Amino acid sequence: MAHSIADPPTQPLTESTFCILAALSEPRHGYAVMQWVAEATAGRVKLGPGTLYGALTGLQDKGLIVPAGEREEGAERRKVYALTERGRSALTAEVARLDGLHALGLRALETLGGGR
Amino acid sequence: MNRTKTFWRFFLAHQDAQQEAWLEAQARRGWHLVKPGIFGFRFEAGEPREDRYRLDFQTTSTLTGQARLDYLALFRDGGWDCLGQAGNRCYFRARPGALSPEIHTDPESRKARIRRELRVLGAVGGLQVWNTFQVGARMSRASWQEGGSAAHRTLGWLFPPLFVLSALTVLLLGWCSWKLWRALRAEG
Known part of the structure; x- marks a missing residue:
């Protein structure tokens, strides 16, 4: 199904979805996504395989990512995924939303006198 | 030759957590799941271990063809071995050093x-x-x-x-x- 770039998801992304889209800033297979997310979040976010499989399937259905071939590593052939334009715009929109919230939070902390 | 034994037990659809706890209790007693079933579970005797079992329920479309291979490959990469399935329920056991302690993390x-x-x-x-x-x-x-x-x-x-x-x-x-x-x- 074709999706327009003008209609990114209106719902905020879940933490797992956000991390997966961020991991796919360059094409990666599922295992690399799990590793990248664990490393990038210093182990705070660990994607379980059930969660990752469901998220990858859902993101493909929404047109945010696409399969981008396979990568052979030893005896394993792993499916590689890449962001689509729609996925890139969803990630951009979410970063802007989080930026806004971050600024709001900093202002609130300053008001409370506990700013960093 | 490894000794195997079939345990007969039935769990209802909402009792996955009880089923996982039961499998982990068997592992602590030295019985390790080799083949799950609806009523009968085949175990192999071994050293008592602290294993982690998790069950996943999937659609038939995920459990057939290429989708099944992709699904199981992700679990294998994450450190979870599939021991088999009963109906649409897949049985996984974590290897030491699995990337995540759970299969569903959100x-x-x-x-x-x-x-x-x-x-x-x-x-x-x-x-x-x-x-x-x-x-x-x-x-x-x-x-x-x-x-x-x-x-x-x-x-x-x-x-x-x-x-x-x-x-x-x-x-x-x-x-x-x-x-x-x-x-x-x-x-x-």
Whole structure:
């Protein structure tokens, strides 16, 4: 199904979805996504395989990512995924939303006198 | 040669956590799952271990063809070995050093998993309700129509127990669905 770039998801992304889209800033297979997310979040976010499989399937259905071939590593052939334009715009929109919230939070902390 | 043994046990659809705990208890006693089933579980004797078992419920489309290979490859990469499946339920055991301690690590995927199971239970429950009405209708026809067909006269006695069995199955499916629905609500 074709999706327009003008209609990114209106719902905020879940933490797992956000991390997966961020991991796919360059094409990666599922295992690399799990590793990248664990490393990038210093182990705070660990994607379980059930969660990752469901998220990858859902993101493909929404047109945010696409399969981008396979990568052979030893005896394993792993499916590689890449962001689509729609996925890139969803990630951009979410970063802007989080930026806004971050600024709001900093202002609130300053008001409370506990700013960093 | 490794000693194997089959344990007979039945778990209802909403009892995955109990099933996982039971499998982990067997592992601590030195019995390690090699083949799951609906009623019978085959275990292999070995050293007692602290293993982690997790069950996943998937759609048939995920469990066939290339989708199944992709699904299992992700679990294998994440450090979870598939020991087999019973119906649409897959049994996984974590290897030491698995990338995540759980197979579902966010509420959304846990809820999606419960919804998949509820959809299947809903479809089976619907069929079973229809079946119960059919058996009930035939039963009342057999008891009210004098004479009836030869088949009714011969097999008519079967309808009451079949009706009770069918109605009990509907109640059981309803109970499981209600428990799963509560688990879904608990996820927020």
